[in-house]
Amino acid sequence: MLVFTLCLYLWSWLSSIHGLEFRYHNSVEMEQYLKDINRTYPEITHLHSIGQSVEGRELWVLILGQHPREHRTGIPEFKYVGNMHGNEVVGRVLLLQLIDYLTSRYLKDPLVTRMLNSSRVHILPSMNPDGFESSARDCIYAVGRYNKNGVDLNRNFPDAFESNEEEREKEVRAVMDWLKTETFVLSANLHGGAVVASYPYDNSNKGSELQGGKSISPDDDVFFHLARTYSFSHTEMHNGDSCTDFVGTEFVDGITNGYHWYPLSGGMQDYNYVWAQCLELTLEISCCKFPPEKQLPGLWEANRPALLAYMQQVHLGVKGVVMDSYGKPVQNAVVEVAGRKNLCPFRTDRNGEYYRLLLPGNYTITVTYPGHKTLTQTIKVPYGPDSFSALTHNFLLQQSDKSSTVSPSPQYCTTPHLENTATGLMMNNSTPLLPSVITALTLFILQRLLQS
Incomplete structure (x- = not known):
């Protein structure tokens, strides 16, 4: 008996050394793991809840980065969301494994170190813990897909193309409120039942956006x-192989436009893009929604390089600060890229920052802000991910002799969660930017010197 006990202790000790066990952790175990990680790596992690599920389970988010507790100038915010459908569980497992991978390799692996030093990564392993707890271990059937109220969370967000005014579920409201607190730049939500990367739009009103x-x-x-x-x-997605349920569906290069696959109203990725200025994909990462645990290591190895490569894309394009004529960062300046008429214009956040994910090339950018002259500049954007930084380009505005106004957003942009109804201005509840005034004055002086 003593020998057996010693062997069991040794096995447990070895398992802890080699990282998180490949199995399905229930909500209590997942919470304990996240708290343990936060205690073990307090310098690079911050754990908080963005709300609760219908049954009162916390929606835990772990933030990883060099400064996990606060936003810093020029550091883009990235997020992964898993287990939105409770019975699609592989994403939940992989995001816990990703947390283990990033924390254990920080300052040891150059890629991981540069990733966490140059971006702030938010991970919500389970958006639907109630659904997970009620799920059946089945590849196909939908037991556990919905939340406790029987609602599909990926049909419950406001939709840009058609009215869906039903009550927002607690989990959906939590995510909507979460999007107020940070200016997320890039995101993905992880699903199961297919192997394909799907991108917006998911819906259409058969207007000019509908093409082919x-x-x-x-x-x-x-x-x-x-x-x-x-x-x-x-390792396999780009082959475009269909799962059994989608025989006859062709995913060229393993990708699809969401609407082209099937129209979807109230989806989260369209909501992120239209109203939160965050480009999001839906990643279908396993044919079987709830595969046997013995398949989990293989699924991790297949997705691990893709999860890391996608995170690095947060450094595409251009970023910077918009300042008024006194060198003070301004909120709600409209930053528009010629040829890209977004349903809701991209605007600067409370720190005066903007981020635009763009492929390498020349772009004409126009900045408008009340009481200031419209500023239009053409810039050359390089490929940023290899250097872990998008191009930094700040805009210094000049006061206008005449009063000027910024064109109001279309009616569907004035959603209560993003707008101050008294002023019509976008709100952002992020921690105040550090540094702020000194940074702004320095940028102002440098830009004046360059123009002289």
Whole structure:
């Protein structure tokens, strides 16, 4: 008996050394794991809840980065969301494995170290813990898909193309409120039941966005690139092989426009893109929704390089600060890229920052802000992910002799969660930017010197 006990202790000790066990952790175990990670790596992690499920389970988010507790100038915010459908469980497992991978390799692996030093990564392993707890271990059937109220969370967000005014579920409201607190730049939500990277739009009102059976967004070229980045970094997805349920469905290069696959109203990825200025993909990462645990290591190895490569794409394009004539960062300046008429214009956040994911090339950018002259500049954007930094380009505005106004957002942009109804201005509840005034004055002086 003593020998057996010693062997069991040794096995447990070895398992802890070699990382997180490949199995399905229930909600209590997942919470304990996240708290343990936060205690073990307090310098690079911050754990918080963004809300609760219908049954009162916390929606835990772990933030990883060099400064996990606060936003810093020029450091883009990235997020992964898993287990939105409770019975699609592989994403939940992989995101816990990703947390283990990133924390254990920080300052040891150059790629991981540069990733966490140059971006702030938010991971919500389970958006639907109630559904997970009620799920049946089945590849196909939908037991556990919905939340406790029987609602599909990926049909419950406000939709840009059609009215869906039903009550928002607690989990959906939590995510909507979460999007107020950070200016997320890039995101993905992980699903199961297919192997493909799907990109916006998911819906259409059969307007000009509908082209050749696809619902095309103004940033279609960027979405296409992002989807291919994940697909071709995955060991199999780029082959375009269909799962049994989708025989006859062709996923060329392992990617698809969401609407072209099947129209979807109230989806989370369209909501992120239209109202939160965050480009998001839906990643279908396993044919079987709830596969046997023995398959989990293989699924991790297939997706691990893709998860890392996709995170690195947060450094595409251009970023910077918009300042008024006194060198003070301004909120709600409209930053528009010529040829990309977004349904809701991209605006600076409370720190005066903007981020635009763009492929390499020349772009004309126009900045408008009340009381200031419209500023238009053409810039050359290089490929940023290899250097872990998008191009930094700040805009210094000049006061106008005449009063000027910024064109109001279309009616469907004035959603309560993003707008101050008294002023019509976008709100952002992030921690105040550090540094702020000194940074702004320095940028102001440098830009004046360059112009002289």
